[in-house]
Amino acid sequence: MKESMMDILCCPMDKADLELEVDHEDEDEIVSGTLTCTECGEAYPIEEGVPNMLPPDMRDDVPA
Amino acid sequence: MPKSRPFERHTDRYDAWFEANDAAYRSEVASLERLVPHPGEGLEIGVGTARFAAPLGIAVGIDPAVEMLARARRRGVDVARGVAEDLPFRDGSFDTALVVTTICFVDDIPQTLSEARRVLRPDGSLVIGFIDRDSPVGQMYQETQSENPFYREAVFVSTDELVDALEAAGFSEFEFVQTIYRWPGELDEQDRIEEGHGEGSFVAIEASP
Numbered sequence: 001m002k003e004s005m006m007d008i009l010c011c012p013m014d015k016a017d018l019e020l021e022v023d024h025e026d027e028d029e030i031v032s033g034t035l036t037c038t039e040c041g042e043a044y045p046i047e048e049g050v051p052n053m054l055p056p057d058m059r060d061d062v063p064a
Numbered sequence: 065m066p067k068s069r070p071f072e073r074h075t076d077r078y079d080a081w082f083e084a085n086d087a088a089y090r091s092e093v094a095s096l097e098r099l100v101p102h103p104g105e106g107l108e109i110g111v112g113t114a115r116f117a118a119p120l121g122i123a124v125g126i127d128p129a130v131e132m133l134a135r136a137r138r139r140g141v142d143v144a145r146g147v148a149e150d151l152p153f154r155d156g157s158f159d160t161a162l163v164v165t166t167i168c169f170v171d172d173i174p175q176t177l178s179e180a181r182r183v184l185r186p187d188g189s190l191v192i193g194f195i196d197r198d199s200p201v202g203q204m205y206q207e208t209q210s211e212n213p214f215y216r217e218a219v220f221v222s223t224d225e226l227v228d229a230l231e232a233a234g235f236s237e238f239e240f241v242q243t244i245y246r247w248p249g250e251l252d253e254q255d256r257i258e259e260g261h262g263e264g265s266f267v268a269i270e271a272s273p
Contacts, residue, residue, distance in 0.1 A: 005142055008124070008157040012150040044152075050133055052145045053152035058128075 001030050001051050011037035011044075012053050018044070067169045070213040071112070071129035078214070079135070082115050088248035091255040092193060092266050093119050095243040096164065098257060099191050099270040104159030109148045109180060110166025114139040116193070122162055126151065148176040153183045160184075164193040167226065168218040177233035184273040190235060193268040198222045201244060201265035223261045226269065235271035242267050 009018055016039030023032040023046075035044040035051055045052050052059065071078060082089045097120060100106075108117040111125025114136035125141045126148075127133055133143045146152050148163070148170045161180045170176045180190050195202045197220035209215040221229075227238060242264030243257045261267045 001144070002142060005124075005144070008153050009144065010152055010154045012146055012152040015154065048134070049137065050130060050143055050145050051152075053126075054128060054146055055150045058147065
């Protein structure tokens with residue numbers, strides 16, 4: 001994902017701001033990392049360039 | 065949520081429909097384009113492989129099916145994995161929210177519409193494209209849905225039902241266009257696009273938040 005996505009992304013549950021931690025970057029794309037909610041503390045992984053913003057209770061329900 | 069599983073397993077088959085039904089697909093894109101000629105900052109909810117977002121100039125997409133999102137990215141759309149009922153976007157982020165052949169797959173239509181309204185700017189617009197349950201194609205899909213891996217768990221809606229749900233969610237100022245007056249596979253060129261609803265099998269509604 002592009003870092004500019006941070007301007008519009010928020011926590012899907014409480015809509016609070018997210019904090020970005022980048023693990024791996026490739027040119028202007030964040031390939032892996034974590035988005036952590038500044039309010040509830042829930043961590044949303046960025047995997048293969050896609051932020052996984054599924055509600056936490058649905059994350060295990062879906063085959064990757 | 066389980067409704068997205070077939071889309072993970074059958075991404076090729078999903079994309080193949082658009083190749084095999086090119087005239088129907090082009091009719092749908094053209095009807096949506098009539099309602100959103102200039103999407104501004106746009107979001108497609110249920111973006112799939114970006115078959116609609118990409119030609120309509122919608123820059124951002126969300127979908128629960130990660131295999132589909134990989135293709136949407138290759139079509140140049142910025143994507144997030146998530147569901148329509150719990151959008152991970154800030155209030156008032158978008159000028160246009162597009163929902164195409166997706167409303168039959170969401171778990172909760174009122175919650176989906178409420179979230180779409182939240183992420184739209186006050187002067188933005190919501191555009192929903194869908195197969196009208198009361199149309200010939202809608203009736204056929206409903207009768208044969210047990211044989212179709214995508215539509216097995218779908219809950220089809222009529223235009224009147226959707227308008228009621230939109231009004232309940234606070235939307236107003238509705239505009240309608242319709243297209244697809246024959247079976248999608250029988251079309252060999254783009255079908256006509258008309259205002260209103262009740263004749264075409266594919267209906268698109270624009271509404272103000």
